[in-house]
Amino acid sequence: MMPADEPPRVEEDGLTRKMTGDRRVHREMILEVANLTMRFGGLTAVSAVSFAASRGEITAVIGPNGAGKTTLFNCITGFYRPTGGAIRLHRANELPVDLHLLPGHRIARAGVARTFQNIRLFPGMTALENLLVAQHVKLMAATGFGIGAVLGLSRYPKAERQAVELARQWLSATNLLDRADDPAGALPYGAQRRLEIARAMCTEPALLCLDEPAAGLNPRESDELARLLLEIRGQGTSLLLIEHDMGVVMRISDRVVVLDHGKLIADAAPAAVQGDPKVIAAYLGEGDEDEEAEA
Amino acid sequence: MTPAQAIRDAAIAAAVAFGLFVMLVGLRTDVGPEGGLILRQRWGQVALLCGIVFAGRLAITTLAGRRALQPSTAPGPWTARLQRAGKLLAPALLAVALVLPAIPGIGRYELDIGILVLTYIMLGWGLNIVVGLAGLLDLGYVAFYAIGAYSYALLAQYFGLSFWICLPLAGILAAFWGVLLGFPVLRLRGDYLAIVTLAFGEIIRVVLLNWTELTNGPNGISGIPRPSFFGLPFSMAGGEGTFAGFFGIEPSPSHRVIFLYYVIFALALLTNWVTLRLRRQPLGRAWEALREDEIACRALGINITTTKLTAFALGAMFGGFAGAFFATRQAFISPESFTFIESAIILAIVVLGGLGSQVGVAIAALVMIGGFEVFRGLDEWRMLVFGGAMVVIMVLRPRGLVGTRTPSIALGEKRAIGGDLVGEGRG
Amino acid sequence: MAYALQQLINGISLGMIYGLIAVGYTMVYGIIGMINFAHGDVFMIGAFIALITVLLLQLGGMMDGPAAILLVLLVSMAFTALYGWSVERVAYRPLRGSFRLAPLISAIGISIVLQNYVQVSQGARVKPIGTLVPGGVEVMRDGPFVVQFSYIQMLIIAVTLGVLAVFTILVTRTPLGRAMRACEQDSKMASLLGIDTDRTISLTFVIGAALAAVAGTLYMIRYGVIDFYIGFLAGVKAFTAAVLGGIGSLPGAVLGGLLIGLIETFWSAYFSAQYKDVAAFSILVVTLIFLPTGLLGRQEVEKV
Incomplete structure (x- = not known):
């Protein structure tokens, strides 16, 4: 099933589109994935996938194990360079950015933040420090790239106070304020997951990408997570998440993209996806093909 | 460890020491008067070294127990x-x-x-x-x-x-x-x-x-x-x-x-x-x-x-x-x-x-x-x-004398972070 | 042409020695993921034990023929292996699973200890032993220039190939080799499957030290002079060879050793002998810039 509302326009250049005044596409789309293909040697992990994530929405990417979700994610967040296709970020009132052409560290600066399937915090640094590292780019500019700060110029202390304030906000939003001075590595698992989200949010992204945020959480923690994600959406950040916990996906997603064997097989509202025979077939396995392949 | 075990353990250590020292300590090469190499025998020193190893090993195992030689990243008595x-x-x-x-x-x-x-x-x-x-x-x-x-x-x-x-x-x-x-x-x-x-x-x-x-x-x-x-x-x-x-x-x-x-x-x-x-x-x-x-x-x-x-x-x-x-x-x-x-x-x-x-x-x-x-x-x-x-x-002390890390900033009080949490880089 | 051929022979025989030491580095790295910094000094110990054995045999009037050299090799391998075992016991085992830098520093400490131990026990002066295996075969004559393939070089190449063949069989065909490869892949899983990882790691050090002893013996016979400091440079070169070949890869170690030997020999022959180390290291740096995991190293997959 192809997207019902707005098929992404692959051929058109974002710039010309803006010049011609097609503003509607810009307002609605935050991320545009066009014909994305990723091959590792002979293996095609993602094959000509196209979809669009809308601004201010939660888009979930689901699919059976090995469907290419994490590969897709790694392409979007700059950890892999795609073999073909394009990924564009459309921020409000800004020119679109070709994410697939940016070096890894520029992706976050362009406004895409991510979390990791296996949590990647800075375990020996405190929760607060983790959140300040996330504001590195902003703070670094305020220090005059290190030189001014050593000399004690006055602009930095103010920037740092603001950064700490932002960190405090996210710590309290993730219910971690009382653990601010504890090393991240010593936090319980659920708290680490929340801290990673808080850290990603401290980069002040336009799009937050979450790789299985509910993995390993108990039902109560999953509920809290769902609430947190809705809150983040409420503040105007768009979300893209990979998730296996269908309870969470169906409850909070505005849109669900389904991948199977590297191909897009569905892109629709949660309810529609649930009833899609292709999706059901992908999850239950068409014949014995999957089992054979995995065995 | 029983005394018999400790003695056996020390004897093994001494035997290893003998294997290590017998050639390089027991036989010393020197340039002789004609320019060729000559060997000098020093068996007394080998025996002395083996004796030291035996006594040292025995002393460590009996007095301090084997635990004494285990590495520790826990804060040492002096760290606190x-x-x-x-x-x-x-x-x-x-x-x-x-x-x-x-x-x-x-x-x-x-x-x-x-x-x-x-x-x-x-x-x-x-x-x-x-x-x-x-x-x-x-x-x-x-x-x-x-x-x-x-x-x-x-x-x-x-x-x-x-x-x-x-x-x-x-x-x-x-x-x-x-x-x-x-x-x-x-x-x-x-x-x-x-x-x-x-x-x-x-x-x-x-x-x-x-x-x-x-x-x-x-x-x-x-x-x-x-x-x-x-x-x-x-x-x-x-x-x-x-x-x-x-x-x-x-x-x-x-x-x-x-x-x-x-x-x-x-x-x-x-x-x-x-x-x-x-x-x-x-x-x-x-x-x-x-x-x-x-x-x-x-x-x-x-x-x-x-x-x-x-x-x-x-x-x-x-x-x-x-x-x-x-x-x-x-x-x-x-x-x-x-x-x-x-x-x-x-x-x-x-x-x-x-x-x-x-x-x-x-x-x-x-x-x-x-x-x-x-x-x-x-x-x-x-x-x-x-x-x-x-x-x-x-x-x-694999983590060094001061194995803890002090946070660079804190909302409340700065508490030292244990060395086992702090990474050491891969690059 | 003749000159180049001679350099090729020299380069290969030198490269074989580096390769033998490099195998020890790469084995230990493969199994515990750490550089054995004391390995160069274990090589030096091997050379000294071989030297002392030769002197003992000369005293007994038995130092001639291939049998004597075989005996020297075996004695040196046995005693050096004990050093390898002790190095693991003292500097590595207590720090297993600990921070990565701790065993590195303790190994550097062991390296300092071994060097100074030999300096104290054997004296700081160089030990000249003279030519033990004279003569060679004339391969080619080009005017006044004679290409000589000396018996020592033949010995080096034959012994190295023989040892490497035995070693390859050991790693690929025996339960010990299987255990070693299992520990290399995942030592925790290997121990869960009933492999005695302690013993396997110990044996890795023992085998590595025995190979270094072979290298040390061949070095002593080839150059006829050793001192307590030879371990450092040979160790660094062999380590360079292991990295160049792709650390963790056994064929890579031999290949890297040969390359370093050839680069050094040809550089000294055609450019300047003084800068031969610079040439070897520069090629290492350049190789790593383009092939970050060496020539035959497994590409590290960055897991996200």
Whole structure:
């Protein structure tokens, strides 16, 4: 099933589109994935996938194990360079950015933040420090790239106070304020997951990408997570998440993209996806093909 | 362990010791009178060594139990005390260092050791930026020390520039080389980076050794000018334009030593000050984050290459400063002073002190270098003891003397972070 | 042409020695993921034990023929292996699973200890032993220039190939080799499957030290002079070879050793002998810039 509302326009250049005044596409789309293909040697992990994530929405990417979700994610967040296709970020009132052409560290600066399937915090640094590292780019500019700060110029202390304030906000939003001075590595698992989200949010992204945020959480923690994600959406950040916990996906997603064997097989509202025979077939396995392949 | 088991255990240890010592200690090769090699037998010493191993092993297993030899990253009995005293210890050390030349009984010899220890403290602090904070394993740090030393020596020799002009230049040149080396290799990870930095250190040394026209090769450069006191030279002759003459005091050779002592003291403090300051800044935090998790750093928009490069260059710069100081203090340098073993000693100071800990590095330098000088009487045995001490300290305290990390910022109270949580970098 | 051929022979025989030491580095790295910094000094110990054995045999008037050399090799391998075992026991085992830098520093400490131990026990002076295996075969004559393939070089190549063949069989065909490869892949899993990882790691050090002893013996016979400091440079070169070939890869170690030997020999022959180390290290640096995991190393997959 192809997207019902707005098929992404692959051929058109974002710039010309803006010049011609097609503003509607810009307002609605935050991320545009066009014909994305990723091959590792002979293996095609993602094959000509196209979809669009809308601004201010939660888009979930689901699919059976090995469907290419994490590969897709790694392409979007700059950890892999795609073999073909394009990924564009459309921020409000800004020119679109070709994410697939940016070096890894520029992706976050362009406004895409991510979390990791296996949590990647800075375990020996405190929760607060983790959140300040996330504001590195902003703070670094305020220090005059290190030189001014050593000399004690006055602009930095103010920037740092603001950064700490932002960190405090996210710590309290993730219910971690009382653990601010504890090393991240010593936090319980659920708290680490929340801290990673808080850290990603401290980069002040336009799009937050979450790789299985509910993995390993108990039902109560999953509920809290769902609430947190809705809150983040409420503040105007768009979300893209990979998730296996269908309870969470169906409850909070505005849109669900389904991948199977590297191909897009569905892109629709949660309810529609649930009833899609292709999706059901992908999850239950068409014949014995999957089992054979995995065995 | 029962006594019988302990004796059996000690006997095995003694048997192994016999296997180790029988050839190399039992039979000594010497060049005989005709130029050929002759063997001398020393079975008594083999027996003595085996006896020592037997007794030592037995004593350790029976008195302390096998547990005593297990490594531990848990805070040692002194760590807690050190932390309590920590607020006092650092200022106390600083105060002693400050007034050292004035303490009665401290002569020229003691001051020379003080200068040496401070040089290594400075080198340790410089390398600490690279290894301790940024988590980059640099086995060729001595190269930057050498570049600093030769920069000053050559600039002084060919252009007649004074120490105070050359000091910043030496640092800049070393940092420049740090960037030059770092740029292509910093994307290498772990041990690959280690071997490349080691190779770089050796390349610099071999070039210094063989580029005879410029560096005078193995003979080194002598007659390197001494630093002046704001333009006033130290001279035994006294008189108008000299330090002693200007202040109207009796000329004494110790003036220069005291002056050099304070120069390196100030340089070391500068290193420390910059490091401590940067640690509380975004750049320093990015270094530590890089040590903890490079991939997460990338996802947060941190430019890994430039961040590593700044750590590498800054570390190199302090190495360069220390090198220029070394050249002016010795008045003579040769490639012999810049061998791999120097890099190894500096790295050992950093690791033994506790990665990232400034006080730890200072204490480690004091213990290692100071202790090394104290045992001067042991001659060739000294290095043997030195190496053995490195092994023993590392086995007992893998995380170094101060294995904890102090957060750079806190909402409430800063609490030390246990060493087992702190990463040590992969690059 | 003749000159180049001679350099090729020299380069290969030198490269074989580096390769033998490099195998020890790469084995230990493969299994515990750490550089054995004391390995160069274990090589030096091997050379010294071989030297002492030769002197003992000369005293007994038995130092001639291939049997004597075989005996020297075996004695040196046995005693050096004990050193390898002790190094692991003292500097590595207590720090297993600990921080990565701790064993590195303790190994550097062991390296200092071994060097100075030999200096104290055997004296700092160089030990000249003279030519033990004289003569050779004339391969080619080009005017006044004679290409000589000396018996020593033949010995080096034959022994190295023989030892490497045995070693390859050991690693690929025996339960020990299987255990070693299992520990290399995942030592925790291997121990869960009933493999005695302690014993396997110990044996890795023992085998590595025995190979270093072979290298040390061949070095001593080839150059006829040793001192307590030979371990450092040979160790660094062999380590360079292991990294160049791709650390962890056994064929890579031999290949890297041969390359370093050839580069050094040809550089000295055609450019300047003084800068031969610079040439070897520079090629290492350049190789790593383009192939960050060496020539035959497994590409590290960055898991996100």
